[in-house]
Amino acid sequence: MAHITLVLPFALPLPEFAPDLVRAMNTPALSSLLSRTSHVTRARVAESTHALPHETWLARALGLGAEGRLDVAVAAMRGFGLDPEGGTWYIVSPGHIQIARTHLTMADTRQVPLSDDDSRALFAAAADLCEDIGHALRYGDAHTWFLRADDWTGFETASPDTVVNMDLTDFMPKGQPALAYRRLQNEVQMAWHAHPVNAARETRRLPVVNAFWVWGAGSTAPAPGQPLASVAVPGWLGALGEQRPGSLDRLDGLLATDRTLVVGTLAESAQASDWGVWLQEMAQLETTLFAPLLAAVKAGRVGKLHLVLSSREGLLEATTSAMAQRKFWRSPSLDLLK
Known part of the structure; x- marks a missing residue:
């Protein structure tokens, strides 16, 4: 069973827009992934930081x-x-x-x-x-x-x-x-x-x-750790990984072994505050990413899924598994995005 870390830059709406955006989202698979969890942490980032939350998280994870x-x-x-x-x-x-x-x-x-x-x-x-x-x-x-x-x-x-x-x-x-x-x-x-x-x-x-x-x-770079793959990210970030597929069409192959997967399709719309396009991209990720991931977790093909979602101002980490997805008493919800 693979252990997958999924990093989604700009998947957290800014607080002033979050309630309206969450109400407009139709992403049941993401709701399940974020509701039936074994561990959740949230952190806010100081305004004076010189890197975005997902960038500092990746830099730390990669040494x-x-x-x-x-x-x-x-x-x-x-x-x-x-x-x-x-x-x-x-x-x-x-x-x-x-x-x-x-x-x-x-x-x-x-x-x-x-x-x-x-x-x-x-x-x-x-x-x-x-x-x-x-x-x-x-x-x-x-x-x-x-x-x-x-x-x-x-x-x-x-x-x-x-x-x-x-x-x-x-x-x-x-x-x-x-x-x-x-x-x-x-x-x-x-x-x-x-x-x-x-x-x-x-x-x-x-x-x-x-x-x-x-x-x-x-001036130095450590030996690579867990394999990194990325989709729709800046060139420097793609160069840090061993795979840079052009799309998520072959997601099963990326889930076959332990790896960190960075998906940057939300960045441009979030940076431009184009929330209508951001919602459309979230709907597409529901089909191409969240639903297949949920199915892989429930089937045991992914033993542990660690989600890292960010905005300009903060970071959310949530971990789920097949066991966590059996917590039927937890109704699917996107409240963690608020």
Whole structure:
């Protein structure tokens, strides 16, 4: 019997929306999974955190960070087949910064489509500037690059998903290397401002790539533990696992052995506060994920199912099993989501 940990970022509605959203949900399998449990814990996260709850949970579970840090760069590099060469590396996320009325915000990278060709062209321009000041830049995928900066110690940064749609003033990188980072950012921004890729993107009415975000410093990576698989997650997170299926169509294969499964299909709608789409995606997960999981638990094919659900503000963990599902006196309910 397999032991499965399912991580669902943004499956917890924000408290102010939760009552209405829960009433609108039609997810009986999820209701059973959350009601007939053997263990439940809930935690709230301080507003000053520089990583989202599911990110810190995964980093801790994978041995890639503690106390809110995400030391994921080197492990992600190896997932992309890159050699970290014993250095200290940061993840570089190219993106779009926009000017609000009183502050700057960063767009969700999921809403900034970036082809491999466009990304590699922008990467080449940035790599030259990085090499000029002694920092190597390596390419992982269109949204995931890596910067070597062995001398950037004490650099406090936040994950890109943490800063999406937030006032960037509260999250700008801090520490002694911050000035060097801002100088490099300015140089790259100037090179990208007149770049043919961005001119073409403007013509196609796509967001220009006008900035990059540096985060996730790491210099070592532990040996892999329980296998990790992921669906619809950012490139850096997918690179930490050994499987990245394009969909949940072959869920039975993922449930055959002990593993952690991260499903990120709710992230874009939750980040955009598009709760109508979020409800539609929850309904789809009921069919493709929750109902098959419940059946596998009841049949004993999954011996223990550990659910990790998160929002920007908190984390819910619940454990169920075939024995727990026999607690018929517990009526199926989504009250834990409130």
